Amino acid sequence: MRISKTLLVVALVSASIASFAQTPAKTETKAAAAAPVLAATPPMGWNSWNFFAGKVTDQDIRNAADQIVATGMKDAGYIYINIDDTWEAERDESGVLHTNSKFPDMKALADYVHSKGLKLGIYSGPGLKTCAGYTASLEHEAQDAQLYASWGIDYLKYDLCSFRRDQMAAKAPNDKAEQMRMMVAAYEKMGKALKDAGRPIVYSLCQYGWDAPWEWAPALGGNLWRTTGDVQANWGSIYNIINQQAGLAKYAGPGHWNDPDMLEVGNGKLTLAENRSHFSLWAMLAAPLLAGNDLPNMKPEIKAILTNGDVIAIDQDKLGHQASHVYSDGEVDVWSRTLSGGAMAIAVLNAGSDRVSIHPFHLSLAKLGLHGPQKGKDLWTGKDVTLNEGMPIELDSHDTLLVRIASPK
């Protein structure tokens, strides 16, 4: 009892701080109370890093915006076009940060992205340098936040990187606890700077899940926080990340989300089954859906995955109840989440490298708290299905059965 009461208080305080954090400073009255929650559902969009890495240019971002509209991804909900690392140049004598030659005019770029009905994101970090060695925000947090607001930036990914070596390890070499306090303070500083800048800017913490950010990030205005190290475009990396999400469901909710990192759907040598599973599990996990693929050359089958409205609706369900890992049976993992209107989603993932039929897997509805046949929809075939107690389920290697049950019993 005591624990649940404490959690409730923490959740209420977090929710009120999170909604306050995105409120323009001058309207903290009745209008502020009615202001929409920033990132009320997990942010959706596209980020430059997984495909372009350090090569990204202004033109690539404009093309991405064009493609998000042309492919129907915007209509499916992908709204943020996020520039990752390598847009930065140096500061001038007033400390104002300038863009490098790849990004000649950030305000004009923001205007272009906004003209498409989309939003623009940017990247920095609390250290002197970003991960790619470009100028970051140390001791210029307020100035940078104001600069982003003046350009019309809508989203900031704030990446720890050099801060851990040059600040945390350098200033408190043998004191891990002090290092963590420094890290939290650095994120708090930028959270306050963004709030003071007076523009709703989604605040994305990127510090690889160190020191349980799900416990402290919402209170300092964080809308999402990475839970692990960097994702890579291979199944091992994706499955490893999935396994690190168990237990985090209670920390997600409108305005504040666990972030298992950006999507690799369509990248590397992922099979179609792996792409489907990656997208299915990110949707179950109420994860931000930030595509990172080569949009102009997107294959139809990849577009079909990224724009599957039924799967996106699971991710974007307004309750924001992240899935929990319910049980595993050998190489098969079963996750479930509750949805608005009393509905439920179930994901059955075959993590094995051979077909399940040679290691029979039988679904336990009882373990999911269900009794008797359950009518649902298979969200990848679009067909009606009935799940029965103990039914055998055959799945190809690394594929996922994703079912929405409208009225679970």
Ligand code: GLA
């Ligand atoms: C870190 C982040 C990545 C990306 C790169 C950019 O590795 O975790 O997502 O932003 O930095 O340098």
